[in-house]
Amino acid sequence: MAGTASCTAAQGGLLMGLVDHCHGRDPALVGWFLAGRLASYTTAGALLGLLGSAVSLPPAARAVLLVAAGLTVIVFAVRLMRRGHCAAAPEAGAPSRYKAPLLGAATILVPCGVTLGMEMIAISSGSPVAGAAAMAGFVLGTAPAFALLGYVLRRVSRTRLARLAGVVAIAAGLWTAGAGLTLGGWIGGTPPAASRPSPAAPGSGEQIVTVWATREGYRPAVVAARAGAPVEVVFKLVDRGCTGTVTIGGRDVALPATVRLPPQPKGSLRYVCGMGMYAGFIDFS
Template sequence: MSGQTLTLLAGGLAAGLVAGTATCTAAQGGLLMGLVDGSRGRDPALVGWFLAGRLVSYTAVGALLGLLGSAVALPPQARAALLVAAGLTVIVFAIRLMRRGRAGCAPAEPAAPSRYKAPLLGAATILVPCGVTLGIEMLAISSGSPAAGAAAMAGFVVGTAPAFALLGYLLRRISRTRLARVAGVVAIAAGLWTAGAGINLGGWVSTAAPEAAGPPARSVTVWATREGYRPAMVSARAGVPVEVVFKLADRGCAGTVSIAGRDVALPATVRLPPQPPGRLRYACGMGMYTGFIDFS
């Protein structure tokens, strides 16, 4: 194993343990709801199959990214559609969990498909990337090596595995209790949040933008923080090339920006061609935070 592969494996593992635990379980953990639909939903092996499916899909995608680079990366619009679909799926799972909790000790339904569903649900988490995942994917792209890209993504999955295992354990424990209703409500909120983030990332609803301040400029600076982009609105000159200097104050979702139809890992300087008068909207890679550039 080369030094680059070991380095990216360690980097992915560290990112999963330190930064990916909270963000990825929040964005992807709702898919674990699908494991409590049947009588085997309490089987701890199902969470293992879920994690195995997640490891396989992430490793395969990491190898592809390292081999082909950005050519295989999903564009923001496609990722937005997947976020909406994932959010709706989580809501369906949550409703089923609430109904099962209400049923109490009712006779269990046949659950043979669960063993097949668990790895598929785990593999599907690659389609619902959290902000840290996008950063690891870009690291895999920049590696230029299938082995190094696979190592970075596999390390990230291993780093987040303890949090997913704990979440799966909690879901198994409450799936047949009255707490299932509470968990279902929380999951519905998470599903709505995920779907809303997808809608925001895709720019499919109009959002109120703050008023522009300051004279138009050819170069503007935006800071990416844990609370979003600051300032949220900047003024730039229309009809001339403009540089947008993104600086990173805190690592998080805002550390990856989707602007002009492409993803950019921060810090970075984005050079935009001459723009017509109007507002250009950009968002973080997960659709949580939005910023605007007012061209005039």
């Protein structure tokens, strides 16, 4: 259920590309979209199982792809809102049958929290068969939600609700792009002053801080630690979702986990969930 909700929200906007013209109302196009998604995820799972983390995208690259995906969804939404006259020749619909599987395959580039978790399972499997099976099973499990979304979009595109759907899609595109900017550290780089805790007591030994990953974000959002001393960050998982994978120090970590950091200078260290939705800070002082 968590995978269905988060991935449909993060990746479903690409379905807008199938309903912006009259030919996009063909129900078979949603099937081609799902087929492309299955093919790309299965291939990625096999590669991850065979080669491990060497073929996984670093957080910075995912951030760029999220921004690009958000802008693409916005373009699709604007085209949906501009409902034109359907008078194209029958053969004009042919290119859409190529676009549908390509859009479905492109969803692998728009990460959701559970997708990242499945990718780590594929990496740890050490087997291309097991990795492909894990990713393919995940896609098949979320396929009904994508099929339902495609049906709704095709129905809405024939009514005056298309403009409302376009507005919702624009909001989703802005949200996706914003998540990419957050993941890349281009916005939201400093914690609120009111949330800063008091500095930890001075000392020289290794210190331990605990962060709880919930559906609403990381709690506490800001933790204090001493600068110049090693620190262990214990991430405890409360709920499965986006926060189940954290990006800290330029790498992805599946939770629950303990992350050991070398001595840090004074200032704030920022970490985010794998989708760039939620951020937390360690305040070194």
